[in-house]
Amino acid sequence: MATKKKVHSFIIVDPNLCTGCETCESVCSFVHDGEFQPINARIHRVRIEPVFNIALACQKCEDAPCIRACPEHALEKDPDTGSILIDDEKCNGCGFCIRGCDFGVISFHMETQKALICDLCETMKEEFIDPEVGKREPQCIAVCPKEAISLKDVEQIGEESRIDAVKRLFGEIIEDYESK
Amino acid sequence: MSKSKDVTIPDDIHGYSQVRLDVDLTSGEIKESTLSKEFCRDWIGGYGFAAKVLWDELKPGVDPLSPDNVFVYAQGPFPTTILPTSSKYGLFAKSPLTGMFGMAISSGSVGAQARRAGINMIVFKGKAPEPVYLVVDDDDRYLVPCKDIVWGKGCWETEEIIREEFQDQRLAVLSIGPAGERMSKMACITNDRNRQAGRTGMGAVMGSKNLKAIAFRGTKGTKVAHPVEFYKLAKKLIKVANGPATAKYRDQGTPAGILSYNKLGMFPINNMREGTWDKCESIVNGEVLNEEWIVKKVACSQCSIACDHLARIPKTHPDYPNLVASVDVELVYGYGTACGNADWPTIFKCITQCDDLGIDAISGGVTCAMACDLYEDGLITKDDLGYELPFGSTKNLVRFNEEMILGKGFPGEIFGDGSREAGRRLEEKGRKNASFYAMQIKGLELPAFDLHGMSSFAVGESVSIRGACHLRNGAYGLDAKGTFDRFGYDKPVERGKAIKGLEDVYALIDSYIICKFTRGIYENDAEMAKVFELVTGIPHTDETLLLRGDAIVTLSKCFNVRAGWTRDDDHPPERFFKQAHTRGPTKGVTLEEKGYQTLLSGYYKAREWDENTGIPTDETLKKLGLDFVIGKLEKSGGKK
Numbered sequence: 028m029a030t031k032k033k034v035h036s037f038i039i040v041d042p043n044l045c046t047g048c049e050t051c052e053s054v055c056s057f058v059h060d061g062e063f064q065p066i067n068a069r070i071h072r073v074r075i076e077p078v079f080n081i082a083l084a085c086q087k088c089e090d091a092p093c094i095r096a097c098p099e100h101a102l103e104k105d106p107d108t109g110s111i112l113i114d115d116e117k118c119n120g121c122g123f124c125i126r127g128c129d130f131g132v133i134s135f136h137m138e139t140q141k142a143l144i145c146d147l148c149e150t151m152k153e154e155f156i157d158p159e160v161g162k163r164e165p166q167c168i169a170v171c172p173k174e175a176i177s178l179k180d181v182e183q184i185g186e187e188s189r190i191d192a193v194k195r196l197f198g199e200i201i202e203d204y205e206s207k
Numbered sequence: 208m209s210k211s212k213d214v215t216i217p218d219d220i221h222g223y224s225q226v227r228l229d230v231d232l233t234s235g236e237i238k239e240s241t242l243s244k245e246f247c248r249d250w251i252g253g254y255g256f257a258a259k260v261l262w263d264e265l266k267p268g269v270d271p272l273s274p275d276n277v278f279v280y281a282q283g284p285f286p287t288t289i290l291p292t293s294s295k296y297g298l299f300a301k302s303p304l305t306g307m308f309g310m311a312i313s314s315g316s317v318g319a320q321a322r323r324a325g326i327n328m329i330v331f332k333g334k335a336p337e338p339v340y341l342v343v344d345d346d347d348r349y350l351v352p353c354k355d356i357v358w359g360k361g362c363w364e365t366e367e368i369i370r371e372e373f374q375d376q377r378l379a380v381l382s383i384g385p386a387g388e389r390m391s392k393m394a395c396i397t398n399d400r401n402r403q404a405g406r407t408g409m410g411a412v413m414g415s416k417n418l419k420a421i422a423f424r425g426t427k428g429t430k431v432a433h434p435v436e437f438y439k440l441a442k443k444l445i446k447v448a449n450g451p452a453t454a455k456y457r458d459q460g461t462p463a464g465i466l467s468y469n470k471l472g473m474f475p476i477n478n479m480r481e482g483t484w485d486k487c488e489s490i491v492n493g494e495v496l497n498e499e500w501i502v503k504k505v506a507c508s509q510c511s512i513a514c515d516h517l518a519r520i521p522k523t524h525p526d527y528p529n530l531v532a533s534v535d536v537e538l539v540y541g542y543g544t545a546c547g548n549a550d551w552p553t554i555f556k557c558i559t560q561c562d563d564l565g566i567d568a569i570s571g572g573v574t575c576a577m578a579c580d581l582y583e584d585g586l587i588t589k590d591d592l593g594y595e596l597p598f599g600s601t602k603n604l605v606r607f608n609e610e611m612i613l614g615k616g617f618p619g620e621i622f623g624d625g626s627r628e629a630g631r632r633l634e635e636k637g638r639k640n641a642s643f644y645a646m647q648i649k650g651l652e653l654p655a656f657d658l659h660g661m662s663s664f665a666v667g668e669s670v671s672i673r674g675a676c677h678l679r680n681g682a683y684g685l686d687a688k689g690t691f692d693r694f695g696y697d698k699p700v701e702r703g704k705a706i707k708g709l710e711d712v713y714a715l716i717d718s719y720i721i722c723k724f725t726r727g728i729y730e731n732d733a734e735m736a737k738v739f740e741l742v743t744g745i746p747h748t749d750e751t752l753l754l755r756g757d758a759i760v761t762l763s764k765c766f767n768v769r770a771g772w773t774r775d776d777d778h779p780p781e782r783f784f785k786q787a788h789t790r791g792p793t794k795g796v797t798l799e800e801k802g803y804q805t806l807l808s809g810y811y812k813a814r815e816w817d818e819n820t821g822i823p824t825d826e827t828l829k830k831l832g833l834d835f836v837i838g839k840l841e842k843s844g845g846k847k
Contacts, residue, residue: 046506046513049319050445053289053509056428057438063287064323064428074376076400077531078503078517137426154435157442170289170442172449172511 034180035109038070038084038145038165044175047072047080051167051176058151058166067136069145070167070176082167082176083132084145085111093144096127101142110146118142147178210832211758214751216244221432222284222742223247224327228348230341232416233274233333237348242327248745249832251718251752252283254310255759256328257299261308262762262836264330267769267843271303271408272390272415274334280421281328283719284743286318287429287509289441291448292722294318294508302407303415304392304570304625305650305674307767307776309407311567312720313381314507315399317423320379324425331416340369340382340420345427353419359385361563362397369422382420383410384565389614390414392624392650393570397562401515401533402507405567407651407673408625432744440738444728448511452727457504459493460516461536466492468656471687472793475540475657477547477598478573478580479646479782482657483791486549491539500551501534512724520552526602532558540655541572542608545646546579547598557608564612573652574626575608577644578618586638591617626652646780649674658783660693660793661686666806667706669777672763678723680710696802699809707813711756718759758831761814761823765833771842774821777807 049072052065060067070084087109094102094111101117102124104110120140125133134143148165156163168176179187194201225242242256250259257279269275278300285293295314302309324343338358339350356372357365365382380398387394387410394410395403404410413419431437455463465487468474472482484491496518506513520530532555542548542557557575561568581587582596589595593616594603610618622629627650630642646653651674658665667682668675677683682705686693691702712732716723719739729735732749740746747755767776783798812818815827828836 046504046510048506048510048513049316049508050289050511053287057289057434060428061434062428062430063289064426065287066323066426067428074505077533078505078519080503080505137428155438170445172291172445173513 033106033109034182035087036178036180037087037109038147038167039177039179039184040082041175041177042079042081044173045080045082046173046175047074048172050170050172051082054166054170058148058155061152064137066134067143068134069132069143071132071134083130084167085132086130087111088129092127092129093124093133096123098123102144108147108149110149111144112146113142113144115139115141211249211751211755212832214248214745214747216248217432217744220244220247220743220745221430222288223252224322224325224427226325226327228326228329228343230329230331230350231333232331232335232339232350232418235335235350237350247284247743248747249755250759251715251755253281253295253297253312253718253720254299254714254763255718255755256281257297257310258308258759258763258766260328260330261299261301262766265301269301271301271306271309272411274332274416276301276412276415278331278409278412278416278418279328280321280326280331282318282321282326284739285719285721286322288431288437288742289445289509290721290738290742291444291511291728292507292509292725294510295720295722296321297717297720298396298404298409300409300412301770302409302650302673303390303411304408307649307674307770307772308672308763309409309412310673310717311396311404311406311409312717313396313398313402313404314510314722315379315402316377316508317379317381317398318720319508320377320423320425322425322429323427324423325427326423329421331418334415335417338417338419340422341418343421343423343425344373345425357382357419358388361385362565363400363563365420366398366400369420373422373424375424377424379423380420383413384563386565386612386614387411387414388419391566391612391614392628393566393574395561395565395567397565399507401505401517401562403562403567405569406676408567410565431742433741437738437741440734440741444725444738445511447728448725453512453724456512456514456724459497460501460504460514460534462493462496462534462539464493464536465539466494468687470792472660472788472791473657473683473687474544475653475655476544478545478576478644479653479657479659479780480580480786481788481790482659482793483788484544487544490549490551491543496534496539496551500555502531510722512722514724518551518555520555524552527552527556530555530559532556533562534558537655538568538572541569542575542604545572545576546600546604548601548604549599550601553601553604556605560605560608560612564609566612569654570625570652571608571612573646574611574622574629575604577626577629577646578607578622579604580644581633581638581641586633586641586644587621625650643781646782647675648779649776651675653780656683657793658779658798659788660796662693662696662798662802662806663691663702663706665779665783665798665803666702666810667709669779669807670706670810672760672767678713680706680713681723682706682709694796696799696805699806700812701809702806703810703813706810707757710760711753714756714759715752718756754831758833761816761827761831762833762836764816765823765828765836765840768822768840769843774807774819777821779803
């Protein structure tokens, strides 16, 4: 019997809100390793000068090319969260996953030379867990000063895009209704 | 009072990389040494580090544009951490514009990348035999001859070319433009396209050393002394830094204040002839700027505020289609109201000329305003310029600005080194009283406040170590908020103490270095001290840190005294005493000399400097741990 496919959430950044401040990168490395080292981050800020800013992290692709690309079979998809998990024992740092990723969001850890992929902070250090929250949650979202980063699934994104599109396409009609 | 020496240093300190590079540009030799833990404890970072190095290592009396000047890059313990606005750096030297202590602070990505490359401070001496740029690529440090690569190019293209060379869009590059290369005393240093270490002509010092640019990148991480507590506090500060305390910097940006200052008669119009303008109500204000022109706000590395307001001119504009400029209030004043200009695209164009070709846009704008003012009064003419330049000029203002920046024609020859020099040069040509039109203190052009009705800030701005400046103590708030009677001269010592209090905190902020926009995010000075301890591990308190702020201000003051400073140098331009506004709430008001001098003495007294001469006393020097200064305050000259 076919089961309903699970819908996974991933990190999404609104370029209209993102100011390019790099806080997400810094905190990512800090909560995982205890030091500020954005090269070891799992989220990456991109600035196209002068005005465009965004940050990118793993999009949790279906049939993810990084998994297929890995000759060591070190990557697998967590069926519950959709996150791409890396088996550090198997990862030999060949970088095929980086080449396979369409979004350029996989990187290497400077010291361990193992692949880094956003796991929604499932592996963040325990001492940095906010006692008021009591569990691991994406810290880039927690610190983003502009609330530009959020955790969404494709259905939510689709819904928001539909609303945006309708506003764009039928803005005048909507205003007409509202003014009546 | 507890002293810095009583603050126990732990075995390991964090935040600071403690790496000092010494670059001898003459020989090309680059040496590394370690900044001692005591040095870090006592001089904090940025401004403090440089105050000590320039006192110790700069030979008194040297010409600021000679190889003997010492040029310092310095930062504190915070870059790369998520402390809001941590990615700041400072550049320091003897200023060619003032002949005194020169300093300029910027941010963007530079502080963070320099820290990743392991740098805390770089001291440049000598002069390279040919144009070079310095690369600090982790532990690789080398000079690249660049005569055929970037010399002669604007800051924006220089940044692009060097980034391209490294195939790294995140390489941090600070550079000078053609203005710095030709050693304009107003020359700035640009990084990340829109960020400038603008004031006091530090770009000219780089140019005099044949140093076109510095590029940083690195792969070193930064650990902090108390990570869990730091993370908790930093998260709180990030939240607060995006709350009411910084709303004005985020929403409309610094131009938010134009309307209120215009109402108080404090916003400079037409080179400070007036303090209020109907066009500020209708056109030149933060609301109109944001509604009609701003397309994006961007942030420096690790900044929660994002004050950088980017304006874009539509592609249909006949003269400047698609031009993008980074706008703040000082530039709206300099190229807008001070020049009697209410045309936004002209303001934006002038800003991009300054940022790209490399002059300080405050000094540049104010010097242009002086030219318009002189033109109105017939002291310069169409025969001199080849075109007209009354207040309200647009295309001619852009033309004049470019010639001034690049040192071309009459504008370049007369105005290319700032307003004070322009006054002197015109008077040498027989144009009497031209210096009256120069809105400068110690040679540095005034920021966006009109002092006619600001008796406290008249002192605060005049005593600023680097020349006319609102960021050494922010005493304009004492007038704007009504802390003291802004038209009166009572309570001289109380006012002096208020200015000193602000000045000590500001000196600390400039040493940390963080952004003054975050001053309000800390619950109190103790919390600002706490963050220092959590990062570095050095258990300073607010009391011991503020004492260091006092020591840093006093030491840089001693630098000025040694360069020939006298009490007369702490004085606003004559216009504020002699020519009143003709309209608005400050109509008919001028500063009074006697009252001003009383307040100035009150400030010196509050600082425990000699009340009459304004020179720090031996007793005060001892109290601040500045014993090494005693007996060395004889004037060696160099003041312009």
